[in-house]
Amino acid sequence: MSKSSKRYWLWPLLAIVLAGLIVAAWLFVRQGGLPTLIASRVGSGSPVNLKDPALIARGRYLALAGDCVACHTVPRGDLYAGGLEFVTPFGTLYSTNITPDKNNGIGSWTADDFWRVMHYGVSPRGFLYPAFPFTNFTNLSREDSDAIFAYLMSRPASSQPNSQNRMPFPFNMRFAVLGWRMLYFRPAEFRPDPSQGAEWNRGKYLVDGLGHCNMCHSGRGPLASLPASRYLSGGEVVGQGWYGPALNQEGLAQWSVEDIAALLRTGVSPKGAAYGPMADAVFHSLQYLTATDAKAIATYVKTVPTKEPPELVSIAVNAAETEQLMAEGEALYRKECADCHQPNGEGSGLAYPPLAGNGSVTAGNSMNVIRIIQAGAVAPSTDGNPRPYSMPPFGQRLTDREIAALATYIRRSWGNRASAVSPAQVAKYHGVPL
Amino acid sequence: METTQLPHAARAASPTRRPGRPESWAAWLIVAILGVFGAGGKAVAAEVPDTMEQRLMGCAACHGVHGEGVAYNQFYPRLSGKSADYLYHQLKAFKDGQRRYTQMVYLVRFMDDAYMREVADYYARQAPHYEPPASTEGIAPAVLQRGQALVEQGDAQLGVPACAACHGTRLEGRDPAIPRLVGMSRSYLTAQLGGWKNGARQAVAPDCMHEVVDRLSTADIEAVGIWIASRPGSDTLQAEPASATQKLPLVCGSMQQ
Incomplete structure (x- = not known):
């Protein structure tokens, strides 16, 4: 081989390296540029x-x-x-x-x-x-x-x-x-949307900024990234074994602005109560929001367009098994749950939240239902609700199959149309830290 | 009294999540019709009693409605009639990570001080309930003697005071902060003593229970658990009052809170 033919092969290689460097430099600038170094x-x-x-x-x-x-x-x-x-x-x-x-x-x-x-x-x-x-x-x-x-x-x-x-x-x-x-990552500067009111813009500023709501309420992409395509579409809370329900038009369709603001500031609302990591957020942070800011957040999240739902993590349950679980679940529900949550799943005011139409109950991912039946719940003490009612844990008394039956019944009754829950799914949460 | 009107008709008229599906339309139509009939007949009101019994249904699953314990598992401690300060300190210890029973930590983590006080006072007000004395059949006499000696006299050589010196001559507890021991199950007692020894359970310094139990062998812990669980309680047994003149053998942090 002559020297010139060697050089001939070198050029495309150099071009590739150069292109790579240009792309890397461009990405470096996009992630913040020199101020980051x-x-x-x-x-x-x-x-x-x-x-x-x-x-x-x-x-x-x-x-x-x-x-x-x-x-x-x-x-x-x-x-x-x-x-x-x-x-x-x-x-x-x-x-x-x-x-x-x-x-x-x-x-x-x-x-x-x-x-x-x-x-x-x-x-x-x-x-x-x-x-x-x-x-x-x-x-x-x-x-x-x-x-x-x-x-x-x-x-x-x-x-x-x-x-x-x-x-x-x-x-x-x-x-x-x-x-x-x-x-x-792209450093950003919040720019108000001129087509929306001041309240909506304040809400978006709080939700996307200090509130960091998407850390728990969005689906994650590769390397725990938060792709825009799953913005507030519901997601698993990293490392905690809880699921942050969707905060968007569909997920909050049945919630009024007042319902959402009440949940943020008091930990309870006519549509649902705060538990798990959300009880933490309300207890340490959200209860201190001004009424104006809570309403702004509520106003904004109700307008978030529904993005692709996160991928389902479910173990398939066939039709016959689902029917069997439903029958067992109904009997258990009447015995263990109906006193507080009512036979029709409507709940009892602010003390016991409704299960019918509750987005945390019907989310594609069933982990919240399983965990809350296993561990029970107490809403956080707040100024607006200083002496919360409580739900007993059942994990110490019911079998995985009984909990699966209850979860299946709750997810598929009174207009709820979520997937059935298998005993194997329930078993996954033994020993997961609360 | 907190009274809640359940808005049947209003809820039935609210939009469905997926209004496009024919079967959901049909289902909601039926619900709406039923709702209208329901509202036309009699308004349904679900009254949630504004009582501590009702608020603490979550606790009742393991501790009983009045802190009397539950039949299906003797491990869960009986709370009824225990000293209010003791109960409050335990709630705070779960909240602050000094006691590490996961289920308890999870349930009390977001309670504030005022509510924990109220919860403690509620159980302290209830009449004490006792586990029936455990049979000592098949237990070696030497073990029983050792248990009795540690509980009633302590062990001067080990520097261990008698349990009864602080917890009362009949282990009935001492207001406001020393818990009753009589009527607790052997499994719970030995688990707690083990926890004090290995540090899983801690109290505010000076942590006198750790100091005491640290000097006991596991065999001693077994013996103490067996002896205490074999003691009978009675309905007339009350915690000794705080004014008891007897000087306590140790200085404990939780007595000074």
């Missing part, structure tokens, strides 16, 4: 007085709306000192200390550093894992980011050290997060 490239906001009591008060409200405390505080631990464990399919993560401690907290950060965390998902320590909802917080305004920072810096410092994440290769390399970001 170089802190000084992050634009400075207008100077703010972090000691301003009004700013701090606003920041406190926003920190509550964002539910910072739920992830950044352990029981009996210092407020906002982190340390909560998150078991994900990619490894185990720990939330960090966000008190003003200089060594273990964020005491040496500037408002620009904090903005870089919220808007770009990059802290002075490097790229953050997307378990921290920067894909939502990127929508925050600079003013709101500064207010939250002012509030956190006004809190007592805690020297509680951070725990080491336990992530296996390759997820232990922070740089691997850059790859994820290039595929799935």
Whole structure:
């Protein structure tokens, strides 16, 4: 072979490498560009007085709306000192200390550093894992980011050290997060939709931003990404064994704006009650929303277009078996459930939610029904509902088959048309942490 | 009294999730007709009693409506008539992660302090119920003697005070924060003592139960459980009052809360 023919083969290779580099550079710019590598490239906001009591008060409200405390505080631990464990399919993560401690907290950060965390998902320590909802917080305004920072810096410092994440290769390399970001993250700035009213826009700002509702209520794509095609279409809550029902036109068709706002602020409503991770969200965060903000959220989520439903995780139950489960379930329902939820599944006011037409009951994924029969539930104590009624657990007394029969009956009666539940599906939730 | 009117007709008229399907139209038509008839006849009202009994139906599944326990499983502790502070401290310990029984943690996690107080007071007000004394048939006399000695005298060599020194001469508990032991099942007692020993169960420092149980062997724990479970309760047995002059042998954090 001559030298010239070798060179002839080199050109396409070079072209491919060059194209790859161009695509990578383009994706790098799209995930935030230089500010994600170089802190000084992050634009400075207008100077703010972090000691301003009004700013701090606003920041406190926003920190509550964002539910910072739920992830950044352990029981009996210092407020906002982190340390909560998150078991994900990619490894185990720990939330960090966000008190003003200089060594273990964020005491040496500037408002620009904090903005870089919220808007770009990059802290002075490097790229953050997307378990921290920067894909939502990127929508925050600079003013709101500064207010939250002012509030956190006004809190007592805690020297509680951070725990080491336990992530296996390759997820232990922070740089691997850059790859994820290039595929799935775009810094965003919330732009109000001029065709909608102020209330709707405020609702969208809260839902997509601080509320980070899609972390639990959207279907996930590859590598735990949150594709737009499954936005608020319902999804499994990562690592928790609960299902976040769809928050969209179809899922909330039977809910009024007032019903939704009541659930957010009190934990109960005529259409359903908060339990599992939602009880957590109401208890630590949503109950503190102003009536105006709760109504704004409700107004917005009722208009979210219905996207593709998440793929079903069900074990097929044939027609004969379904019929048998229905018969067993009906007898059990009359004995165990009808006193509170009524023979027709309508529930009893705010004390016992309806099962007929309840989106959490009829979701494609049956895990909520199974789990709540197994473990029972208590709505969270809130100002609006300080002494909640409760539902007993049945897992200690009923067999998997009995629970499957009950779940099947509840999912397929009074106009509900969801799939049957097999005893094998019930068995999957033994020992799943609550 | 909280009264709820169930809006049959209103619900029947609300839109279905998939109005396009003929069978769903037919079903809703039938429901609507029934609903109209129902509303025309008599309004159906479901009254949910505004009582703690009703609010705590979730607890009743394992502890009984009045904290009297349940027949199908003796493990679940009887709550009726136990000291209010003790019960409140336990709810708080489940909420804060000091006690780790998953089911309890799940149910109390989002209760606030005021409600936990009210729940504790409710069970404390109920008349005590006792597990019938467990038979000691087939238990080696040496084991029974060891159990009785630890409960009534303690073991000075090990530095273990008598259970009765704090929990009352008849193990009836001491207000406001020391729980009754008589009438609890052996399985529950040994599980708790084991928990104190291995740290699964903890109390506010100084954690005197851990200090005491740490000095006991597992054989001692078995013996104590067997002896206490064999003690009879009685309806007239009341927790000793807080004013009892007897000095307690240990300083316990949960007594000072």
